[in-house]
Amino acid sequence: MDAIDLTIALLLAHVLGDFVFQHERVIRGKYAGRFSAYLEHMAVHALLSVLTVALFTGLLTSLKLWLLLAILLISHALIDWAKTALNARTERSLTVFLLDQILHILLIVIGSTWVCGISLLDPGLDLLPLDHTLAMLLTGFAVAVFGVGWINGMLLQPLADRYAEEAGRDHSMAREGMSRAGMIIGWLERTLILTAVLLQSPVGVGFILAAKSIFRFENTKAGQQAAEYFLIGTLLSVAQAIAIGLLLIELIQ
Numbered sequence: 001m002d003a004i005d006l007t008i009a010l011l012l013a014h015v016l017g018d019f020v021f022q023h024e025r026v027i028r029g030k031y032a033g034r035f036s037a038y039l040e041h042m043a044v045h046a047l048l049s050v051l052t053v054a055l056f057t058g059l060l061t062s063l064k065l066w067l068l069l070a071i072l073l074i075s076h077a078l079i080d081w082a083k084t085a086l087n088a089r090t091e092r093s094l095t096v097f098l099l100d101q102i103l104h105i106l107l108i109v110i111g112s113t114w115v116c117g118i119s120l121l122d123p124g125l126d127l128l129p130l131d132h133t134l135a136m137l138l139t140g141f142a143v144a145v146f147g148v149g150w151i152n153g154m155l156l157q158p159l160a161d162r163y164a165e166e167a168g169r170d171h172s173m174a175r176e177g178m179s180r181a182g183m184i185i186g187w188l189e190r191t192l193i194l195t196a197v198l199l200q201s202p203v204g205v206g207f208i209l210a211a212k213s214i215f216r217f218e219n220t221k222a223g224q225q226a227a228e229y230f231l232i233g234t235l236l237s238v239a240q241a242i243a244i245g246l247l248l249i250e251l252i253q
Contacts, residue, residue: 003116019146197245
């Protein structure tokens with residue numbers, strides 16, 4: 001169904017644009033209120049949206065599609081501006097982040113059904129099509145590997161701060177070092193676990209957990225905060241990858 005094709009294509013572009021190809025420089029620029037940062041972010045989203053729509057749908061000739069892309073880009077910039085403004089006034093960064101993503105996703109879903117002339121309330125709407133495997137897998141991997149990493153970073157930040165203090169190192173340098181290393185390890189960990197789940201290999205999941213436990217053993221001996229940080233981070237990452245993998249299996253069967 002074209003509406004599902006378009007929704008998945010635009011969701012894939014959104015995840016890639018927000019979590020993969022958005023550089024730290026652009027994020028800092030948006031928080032500083034620089035128009036050039038927003039413009040660069042929107043340009044990346046526009047390019048990715050056109051590419052994914054071209055790959056997974058046949059709607060590039062539709063004027064309504066181009067109007068939708070313009071609306072999504074403008075609304076994306078406005079939502080991001082509101083998010084940065086709220087983050088400057090509140091410490092609830094995770095709540096603001098989730099609200100930001102929910103608004104983006106809702107606009108994509110509603111806009112896709114509008115372009116294709118389908119009502120979300122249509123009882124005959126097939127929400128689980130069988131011919132979108134590649135797009136769904138790409139979206140699932142992008143969300144599992146990169147998207148949840150942003151959420152985990154915000155959830156684990158208090159533990160990371162306490163671990164840096166316990167380690168007796170410079171607070172900002174320690175946290176920056178851990179965030180970079182932990183980010184890459186998290187990417188690899190969730191990629192391998194999600195792959196093992198999709199291959200229906202529980203042995204593979206167990207092997208990955210055992211291997212990480214061995215390599216992280218010395219870190220957990222550094223103190224209670226270090227043990228809590230790595231244990232909670234690992235379990236959270238594994239649970240998310242498994243949940244997304246099981247959902248993908250249900251969608252593509």
